[in-house]
Amino acid sequence: MGYGEKDFMPYAERRTLYKRGFHMTTDRQKMDVDVVCVGFGPATAGFLNTLTRAMQQDPAAEHFQSKVMPGMPLQVICYERADDIGFGVSGIVTEAKGIKAAFTAEELSQVPMAHPVKHEEVYYLLDPVGASRRSWVLKFVDWLFRTFGFILPWYKDHAFQLPFIPPFMAKHGGWVLSMGQFTQWLGSSLMDFGLVQVWPGMPVKEPLFDSNRVSGVRLVDQGVEKSGKPTGAFMPGMDIHAGFTVVGDGPYGPVGQSLDMKFGLPEGNHQREWALGMKAVVELPENTALEAGTVIHTFGFPEPEIFGFLYVYPQRMASLGIFVPSWLDNPMRSAYRYLQHWMQHPKLWKHLQGATLKSWGGKSLQEAGMRGEPFIVGDGFARIGEGSGSTNMLKGSGVDEAWTTGVQLAEGVIELLKEKKSFTKENLEATYLKKRRASWIEKDNRIAKKARDGFSHNFVLGMMGMGMAGFTNGLLNIPAKLKPVYKRIPSLEAYYQGKVSAEVIEKARKEANETNTSMHDALMDAAGWPEVQYDGKLLISHQDALLLGGKVQAAEGYADHVIFMDAGKCQKCRTKVCIEMCSGQAITANSDGGVPLFDREKCIHCGACFWNCAYAREEGSDLTNVDFRAGSGGLHSNIN
Amino acid sequence: MTTAFNIVVCGSLVPDPLQTLEPIQGPMGPALKNEMMLPSVLDPWAGHSLFEAANLAKQNPGSKVTLISLGPKAKLQQLMMIIAQKVPFELVCLDGSASGFMDSREVAVALAGAIEKIPGLDKTKLLVFGGCSSASRDAGTTMQMIAEQLGISDVFLSADELKVQPDGSFRILERIEGGQYQVSTCAGAPAVIGWATGNLPEPPNNPQVGMTNMRTIMPALQKAQPAALKTGAIKFASVELPKQQRQTRIVKDTPVEEIAKEIVTWIKG
Numbered sequence: 058m059g060y061g062e063k064d065f066m067p068y069a070e071r072r073t074l075y076k077r078g079f080h081m082t083t084d085r086q087k088m089d090v091d092v093v094c095v096g097f098g099p100a101t102a103g104f105l106n107t108l109t110r111a112m113q114q115d116p117a118a119e120h121f122q123s124k125v126m127p128g129m130p131l132q133v134i135c136y137e138r139a140d141d142i143g144f145g146v147s148g149i150v151t152e153a154k155g156i157k158a159a160f161t162a163e164e165l166s167q168v169p170m171a172h173p174v175k176h177e178e179v180y181y182l183l184d185p186v187g188a189s190r191r192s193w194v195l196k197f198v199d200w201l202f203r204t205f206g207f208i209l210p211w212y213k214d215h216a217f218q219l220p221f222i223p224p225f226m227a228k229h230g231g232w233v234l235s236m237g238q239f240t241q242w243l244g245s246s247l248m249d250f251g252l253v254q255v256w257p258g259m260p261v262k263e264p265l266f267d268s269n270r271v272s273g274v275r276l277v278d279q280g281v282e283k284s285g286k287p288t289g290a291f292m293p294g295m296d297i298h299a300g301f302t303v304v305g306d307g308p309y310g311p312v313g314q315s316l317d318m319k320f321g322l323p324e325g326n327h328q329r330e331w332a333l334g335m336k337a338v339v340e341l342p343e344n345t346a347l348e349a350g351t352v353i354h355t356f357g358f359p360e361p362e363i364f365g366f367l368y369v370y371p372q373r374m375a376s377l378g379i380f381v382p383s384w385l386d387n388p389m390r391s392a393y394r395y396l397q398h399w400m401q402h403p404k405l406w407k408h409l410q411g412a413t414l415k416s417w418g419g420k421s422l423q424e425a426g427m428r429g430e431p432f433i434v435g436d437g438f439a440r441i442g443e444g445s446g447s448t449n450m451l452k453g454s455g456v457d458e459a460w461t462t463g464v465q466l467a468e469g470v471i472e473l474l475k476e477k478k479s480f481t482k483e484n485l486e487a488t489y490l491k492k493r494r495a496s497w498i499e500k501d502n503r504i505a506k507k508a509r510d511g512f513s514h515n516f517v518l519g520m521m522g523m524g525m526a527g528f529t530n531g532l533l534n535i536p537a538k539l540k541p542v543y544k545r546i547p548s549l550e551a552y553y554q555g556k557v558s559a560e561v562i563e564k565a566r567k568e569a570n571e572t573n574t575s576m577h578d579a580l581m582d583a584a585g586w587p588e589v590q591y592d593g594k595l596l597i598s599h600q601d602a603l604l605l606g607g608k609v610q611a612a613e614g615y616a617d618h619v620i621f622m623d624a625g626k627c628q629k630c631r632t633k634v635c636i637e638m639c640s641g642q643a644i645t646a647n648s649d650g651g652v653p654l655f656d657r658e659k660c661i662h663c664g665a666c667f668w669n670c671a672y673a674r675e676e677g678s679d680l681t682n683v684d685f686r687a688g689s690g691g692l693h694s695n696i697n
Numbered sequence: 698m699t700t701a702f703n704i705v706v707c708g709s710l711v712p713d714p715l716q717t718l719e720p721i722q723g724p725m726g727p728a729l730k731n732e733m734m735l736p737s738v739l740d741p742w743a744g745h746s747l748f749e750a751a752n753l754a755k756q757n758p759g760s761k762v763t764l765i766s767l768g769p770k771a772k773l774q775q776l777m778m779i780i781a782q783k784v785p786f787e788l789v790c791l792d793g794s795a796s797g798f799m800d801s802r803e804v805a806v807a808l809a810g811a812i813e814k815i816p817g818l819d820k821t822k823l824l825v826f827g828g829c830s831s832a833s834r835d836a837g838t839t840m841q842m843i844a845e846q847l848g849i850s851d852v853f854l855s856a857d858e859l860k861v862q863p864d865g866s867f868r869i870l871e872r873i874e875g876g877q878y879q880v881s882t883c884a885g886a887p888a889v890i891g892w893a894t895g896n897l898p899e900p901p902n903n904p905q906v907g908m909t910n911m912r913t914i915m916p917a918l919q920k921a922q923p924a925a926l927k928t929g930a931i932k933f934a935s936v937e938l939p940k941q942q943r944q945t946r947i948v949k950d951t952p953v954e955e956i957a958k959e960i961v962t963w964i965k966g
Contacts, residue, residue: 086904086905088904088905088908134904134908136904140779141713141736141775141778141779142775142778143736144736169731169733169734170734238734241775244775244778245771245774245775248774248775248778248915249774251915251919254778254907254908254911255778256778256782256902256904256907257778257779258779258782258902259782259902259904276904279901279902280901290898290901292901292903295903295904295905297904415717604715605715605717608713608714608715608716610714610715612899613898613899614901656949693713693714693715693716693736694716694736695734695735695736696734
């Protein structure tokens with residue numbers, strides 16, 4: 058390993074810092090490793106698990122010897138942004154095709170909170186409060202259920218249970234898992250091997266390029282102010298030079314973003330479909346009728362486009378939540394408020410009344426799936442997991458797919474190491490990519506590719522399109538020309554026309570600015586949503602969810618990672634959907650109504666602001682005016 | 698005059714702050730519900746003492762910092778991923794319960810025994826650091842009992858500062874009641890220091906330090922010996938959470954006077 062390369066900082070800036078008493082060093086350390094991984098989620102865990110097991114079986118093999126440290130085994134290192142390896146967010150129900158190929162049922166049963174799927178139910182939820190935005194078609198459907206539902210055995214509690222589980226959604230034979238406990242379990246077993254190092258609390262800023270080859274990564278600077286300006290404790294982010302870089306930093310990770318900016322996306326691909334998944338982990342009441350392994354999916358309420366889930370773990374624990382999609386064209390789409398209304402739907406409330414919130418969190422999902430696929434391999438790098446377009450939105454499954462892409466990459470890497478071939482684009486295409494293209498991931502994702510396009514028109518066509526694609530293995534679908542998210546966001550006045558007056562909207566806007574808050578509560582109240590009566594256990598304030606559920610924290614010394622790129626656009630913006638959709642109330646209105654305020658101590662790194670903005674960054678770009686960079690802190694719960 | 702010290706820091710894991718803790722009656726006595734599932738951090742008091750130890754070692758070339766941790770091996774392994782990037786140290790791992798319900802004397806005996814076994818330990822240069830109390834065991838007695846076990850008579854608790862003076866003696870600031878400091882001087886090592894918060898900020902994560910530490914930490918974890926803690930050494934008549942009333946608001950930059958007024962109003966009911 059070598060280190061100590063001087064980094065250059067403008068003399069004037071150095072002089073200013075020196076005068077202020079900052080006797081800092083600007084040495085940017087560097088380190089050489091064989092393989093560097095970015096992000097520790099299920100995909101990277103799959104990669105590292107497969108690689109280390111192979112190394113363990115044959116530790117003396119020549120191909121597993123380090124090139125950067127002769128005489129030592131392959132030097133493999135992984136950097137994770139979150140403060141621990143178990144702080145990821147997802148309620149997982151999975152067929153676990155790939156995961157079961159790696160672990161026996163006995164091994165999986167050792168994962169805390171894991172349980173085989175025993176029972177599945179899917180419900181269409183009617184609107185019991187009358188505030189949901191429903192088309193006349195849905196209103197008619199609801200009227201039919203309310204009027205004639207009594208003759209149907211599947212209609213009860215304002216909900217219609219689908220008499221069968223569509224085969225493309227079924228998870229029977231699969232598992233329910235907690236993402237936090239699963240990754241923690243995987244990380245611990247990886248550490249047992251002692252062959253790789255996984256470092257949480259270390260965000261990666263960007264990839265290092267050597268022309269078009271990725272030659273490693275740069276870690277974020279520490280000891281800086283919110284603006285990024287160095288303080289006395291300044292430590293420039295280290296450069297990690299690697300022969301091979303594994304990019305598993307998710308759909309809005311900074312390394313993936315940089316690669317997309319440099320290489321673009323393959324012809325015809327785009328990432329215009331997103332959803333925010335917001336969830337809670339609860340302890341069900343003592344007398345709960347729900348058994349471990351129960352899986353409930355819902356749609357139809359609080360807005361028709363919002364899907365919900367409830368998965369029951371052992372010991373009366375359950376994971377539940379909603380997905381707020383980018384095609385819900387509501388500029389007031391507050392996921393937290395909607396989650397509370399969803400939990401209180403009679404179909405769910407009969408299970409949840411008396412439950413206690415144990416954890417909470419949120420995360421953006423890149424719902425474009427295969428259509429959002431970037432260049433998966435290139436010289437010196439490969440992408441795995443959700444950021445590589447592996448998520449299957451027809452099946453509602455991403456973890457197993459992510460895991461499997463990691464396994465496939467490891468198999469490809471081992472092959473190349475054995476054959477003493479370098480990690481070029483061509484070699485990675487001939488190994489990893491070839492395996493991936495020939496696997497069930499590719500086959501299933503082709504079926505799913507256009508399955509949800511109908512939602513771009515409306516909810517009813519979306520459901521029809523999903524059914525058509527699912528039942529015909531992708532032969533039929535409802536086509537649509539997908540627009541960037543920012544083009545879908547209407548003005549508040551247009552959205553609430555006929556329901557909330559322009560005067561009420563303006564008053565809410567003014568109050569939000571004056572109090573540095575948001576306006577969704579005022580407008581949802583005005584639109585007829587009942588006020589949430591907190592019970593102090595499950596129905597709690599948003600801030601209590603941050604503290605009691607998410608245990609959100611952020612260490613000092615890091616720069617803000619949410620940046621509003623063009624202040625002029627924020628000044629003009631009247632919807633401020635970034636504020637309303639912020640999962641942690643970390644983005645709030647500025648007193649002057651212009652550039653919103655950002656408090657990184659409340660940010661849960663859900664990435665909602667990355668796509669919830671009404672302005673394009675540049676003409677023709679799918680990116681918005683909000684930049685989401687590498688940052689530290691966030692959730693401190695490991696049962697999400 | 699500089700002295701090379703053998704600085705031994707006693708510290709283990711506690712649940713990450715803000716976790717909801719529920720006492721339960723387990724088969725071995727009182728415990729926390731799902732304790733093994735809770736995310737952990739290095740006990741904040743022990744953390745301060747580790748940072749002070751590293752700083753002292755840096756100022757006194759030739760010094761060595763050893764962290765002795767008594768906790769479940771699997772959890773310690775995960776904890777090391779978080780703290781090993783902070784400062785250089787070697788690890789001695791004792792595999793056992795880090796629960797706040799363990800008897801502090803049992804813990805002190807186990808830790809003192811492990812200190813005695815450190816290869817090449819020069820007791821004349823020994824400084825034993827630790828938290829003045831613990832986030833999980835707030836009796837504040839463990840460090841004193843370690844001192845008794847090791848036969849060290851110079852014990853300072855609630856320390857915020859240790860300065861090595863030109864003649865090699867120590868000037869130590871200990872917190873006392875009334876927001877005051879007691880200034881003490883002692884001839885030098887050996888000594889036991891139970892740290893309060895110290896004066897040092899948490900160091901940034903340094904990947905190079907992490908890589909170097911891990912070369913010794915992983916073998917130490919693999920060699921971890923079970924700590925012989927007698928679970929029946931202490932009996933708890935009852936265990937309950939403090940009666941708490943929680944009203945959460947986050948308001949930034951509120952003047953202290955206003956906060957004080959609110960608290961007084963709340964106390965008055």
